[in-house]
Amino acid sequence: MIDIQMKELEEKIAAVKHSIGQNESSKLFSLTKKIENKDPLLIFEGAKQFVKDRFYWKNPNRTLAITGVGSVQTLIAENNRFQETENLWKQAVKNAWIDNPYTMVPATGLVAFGGMDFDPLEAKTELWKKFELSKFYIPELMLTTYHSDSYVTVNILINKEETIDEAATRLRKNTQKFITGKTFGVQHIEIKRNRVIEPEKWKETVKEATKEMKEKRAEKIVLAREVRLSFTEEINITQVLEELHHTQANSYIFAFESGGDCFIGATPERIVKVEKNNLLSTCLAGTAPRGKTKEEDEQIGYELLHDKKNRDEHEFVVKMIKEAVLKTCTDVNIPNEPVLHPLKNLQHLYTPVTGTLKDEYSIFDCLKDLHPTPALGGTPTEDSLAYIREHELLDRGWYGAPIGWVDSNQNGEFAVAIRSGLIQGDEASLFAGCGVLADSDPEMEFEETRIKMLPMLNVLGGKQE
Missing domain, CATH: 3.60.120.10 (Anthranilate synthase)
Structure with missing residues (x-):
């Protein structure tokens, strides 16, 4: 579980709620904390009982691993995919309340993970019907392992109408649901x-x-x-x-x-x-x-x-x-x-x-x-x-x-x-x-x-x- 006292969490959520504009109904709150080391694959496995949108990344020298589960916000570009994706990302960062003390650690704070089509002019088939021209997830929960340290980021939309206690409870429950993880056995398929x-x-x-x-x-x-x-x-x-x-x-x-x-x-x-x-x-x-x-x-x-x-x-x-x-x-x-x-x-x-x-x-x-x-x-x-x-x-x-x-x-x-x-x-x-x-x-x-x-x-x- 994220090491944060309820009072501190409520103070952070109160600040987020206070920042919600008159014409806004909610604000994306991104909270990153350092935690004891966890296996990113166990988080990935455990989340499949709750969501069908997950991602995983590990770099070649094995210094960075990222697991993201769920999607609190999905960035989908339909036309000029590079420029449109960048615009959507910049807007998401601008509108979010990001609480991340570890800005020197890559892939912490607000992160979007995704990909795009090889060729937007190519005729589409049923094979790729669940994959848009360009699609990126901002996950509900993300585990980042950088060198020997682990960090968890939880992203949640704070609604203007809900109470601070309701938002804090929802954040804690959502975090606990995903951070528990699940082991997996060896599969023998043919x-x-x-x-x-x-x-x-x-x-x-x-x-x-x-x-x-x-x-x-x-x-x-x-x-x-x-x-x-x-x-x-x-x-x-x-x-x-x-x-x-x-x-x-x-x-x-x-x-x-x-x-x-x-x-x-x-x-x-x-x-x-x-x-x-x-x-x-x-x-x-x-x-x-x-x-x-x-x-x-x-x-x-x-x-x-x-x-x-x-x-x-x-x-x-x-x-x-x-x-x-x-x-x-x-x-x-x-x-x-x-x-x-x-x-x-x-x-x-x-x-x-x-x-x-x-x-x-x-x-x-x-x-x-x-x-x-x-x-x-x-x-x-x-x-x-x-x-x-x-x-x-x-x-x-x-x-x-x-x-x-x-x-x-x-x-x-x-x-x-x-x-x-x-x-x-x-x-x-x-x-x-x-x-x-x-x-x-x-x-x-x-x-x-x-x-x-x-x-x-x-x-x-x-x-x-």
Whole structure:
């Protein structure tokens, strides 16, 4: 339970009530307290009996974990998603009463977590019907674990008409309901059906895309595909998150649940991180498998670093991100050569980009300029996106798009939602893509996407076909 005396809580609520304007009926009250350490996954699991809207986030170096449950306010953008989301967020912060003594700790105070569609112009299907163009939650309760400390934030709408005692009682009950948490056991489910969506047609699409490059209508086109799985029983999302945490080092672990459907994954790719005005972006493109021995692994890594196709693919991304970051930042620093970024099943070419964000720009401006990178769309951007809309065999929805969080202290971080799947009860869709160049081989690209699906497939108990 939050360590706060009833008298102190009532004094805080009285101040909030006093600040409610004449034309307002309520005010969002956000209260953050440091607490004894709790397991964020237990909070996530316990909340599912009360709500169907939860989120989870853990960064690659495991210094930050966020669990949010419920939604006291939902920010939904329908048109210009980056600008509209930013406007909604700024308004929410401006109107809220935020009581947070830990402003130097990221992801405390008022936090919004969410994501958006890969392409707002793409035709929508029933698969993503519970996921809007852009959707962010301000949770009812949030647990933030930063290094070895835990913080709980409770957000509640204080109504003008209710008494101070009524509001305090409601806040305490709501906090107790979510903070209790719940343990979860090991689930043993089996895949009843593993359906690879039109594999031969997808390979033909890759073949056709290479003609676009050979005829100079595009330099690179990223094509994704889907595998649909059916299971013997409903999937326990909490257990999937725990398995991803154990098996996917150097990756962001994320989940966003909307109305019971859950978009979940373990992505190695950061799109942008901002701490005050310090910006970090990541160029991650160019892929090879891991070796079975140390010697084989080092040889594959050496070949990846010297492979023309992969280096060209990586350079597309570096060039695009450099141009975008130079617009919004000063003091931009980009290494001349990439290094290897190893994961369990794959290794990638990696180049970090740092800069100082200019005062007139925000993390949402960065997202607008950086999404989609050539690693997820292609280049030139508009030409490759037009090809994807016309020829790709799936509705990407939130796959390949930014997912992450912002807080009221000018911090935020977004990853590219790849190596991911959409869980819907006892079914799931897995997604993976690859960069197609003029000399791409359809069979090799299909194999690359197969390997990229392994992290999600393995934690769901399956074997790839």
